[in-house]
Amino acid sequence: MSMYMRKGTVMNQKNVVTLVLCLVLAQSIPVNAVDFDDAGWFVGGHLGYVSTDADGVFLIQDTENHEADVAGYGAYGGYNFTEWFGLEGAFLMTGDTSGDNDGVANSDYFATSFSPRFTIHLSPVFSIYAKAGLALISYDVEFDTDAPYEDGIDLSWSGVGTSFGVGGQFAVVNGIRIRIGYDVLSGTLTENDFWLSMDDVDAKLEQVSFSMHYQF
Numbered sequence: 274m275s276m277y278m279r280k281g282t283v284m285n286q287k288n289v290v291t292l293v294l295c296l297v298l299a300q301s302i303p304v305n306a307v308d309f310d311d312a313g314w315f316v317g318g319h320l321g322y323v324s325t326d327a328d329g330v331f332l333i334q335d336t337e338n339h340e341a342d343v344a345g346y347g348a349y350g351g352y353n354f355t356e357w358f359g360l361e362g363a364f365l366m367t368g369d370t371s372g373d374n375d376g377v378a379n380s381d382y383f384a385t386s387f388s389p390r391f392t393i394h395l396s397p398v399f400s401i402y403a404k405a406g407l408a409l410i411s412y413d414v415e416f417d418t419d420a421p422y423e424d425g426i427d428l429s430w431s432g433v434g435t436s437f438g439v440g441g442q443f444a445v446v447n448g449i450r451i452r453i454g455y456d457v458l459s460g461t462l463t464e465n466d467f468w469l470s471m472d473d474v475d476a477k478l479e480q481v482s483f484s485m486h487y488q489f
Contacts, residue, residue: 317486434460
């Protein structure tokens with residue numbers, strides 16, 4: 274088993290354990306006995322931990338795999354047609370994923386997703402959900418003056434992939450919902466400066482996040 278496969282397995286286990294612990298801890302949050310209604314529009318934001326993996330970025334230290342663990346944040350919103358079905362859109366931005374790579378000044382991801390979401394209510398105030406859909410992923414790399422390429426060159430890859438997410442949602446008070454979620458976005462990205470003819474990148478982002486939104 275390669276080093277990258279072992280590292281990826283450990284990351285997946287860490288993400289799952291983190292999600293389970295957050296869900297268990299969140300059940301201790303007190304709630305009021307209110308008749309909650311989740312139908313209608315909602316909008317909110319999220320903050321979390323993201324594991325990124327770019328396979329095929331041979332420009333970075335002449336390797337074909339670049340992994341990083343960074344903070345991620347963004348916003349989401351959508352419309353619930355019923356108590357169990359809704360449509361949701363979201364965007365995610367990551368922190369700097371360049372790490373200790375020589376010659377790289379900055380690298381980061383930006384992703385948007387659109388998914389139908391299915392919800393099962395386990396109690397009047399707690400529900401679990403799953404969603405799956407499409408994602409538009411962008412990966413940007415900025416080289417510094419130490420890079421063996423033109424000083425300050427910026428390269429970017431983008432493409433359409435898939436998104437998948439699961440989690441738990443808690444109704445705290447009327448209108449306020451909090452979530453603990455796990456999301457995976459992946460896809461094959463094409464270099465945007467076509468004259469360079471760079472290789473495609475297989476990108477994957479795994480996020481464990483804490484979210485809060487307002488249900489109108």
